[in-house]
Amino acid sequence: MLSESIITGARFDASSNNYKESEIRAWLNCDFINIAFTEGQTDIIQTVTVDNSVNSTGYNPNVNACEDTEDKVFVLSYRNVVNTQYGFNSKQTIQDSQRRRPVTDFARATGALINEYGIGWWWLRSPDYDNDDYARIVDQMGQADLLKKVSDTRPGLVPALWIQLSDEN
16 A cells, blocks of 8 residues: 555655665654554554665665665655556656655645645655665656655655455465
């Protein structure tokens, strides 16, 4: 599942693009999950291995790629948002309406950038390949080829998660 909206404005981190150690990962898996979901709901959210490899970043080589993480809630990678199996356009520089996300009132109140159509920027977990304080974002046009300084609070968060509705296959 992927949020249809940008839920909050947030910086990626104070100084590093290491997703494993980032503020956004900690917020999603500690604060957000406990505020947004009941105990019964969190029980059906699966803990998944989140691919943070060089391949997920869209840059090869990438000295800033970090170890994979085990998370219930996460933000998408560059590879996720150019995956046609997920409904996205495979071209990063193409405007893609499937990647555009409206900004919630809460996100606007927490500093998320919003354009005249109510659309904003949102963080990806993919770091830049040579600057350790930049990470990828999806912009207001749905392009996935831009970078922002990790301390920038104008991009927002679009959480993703996997759920299991029953034990049956």
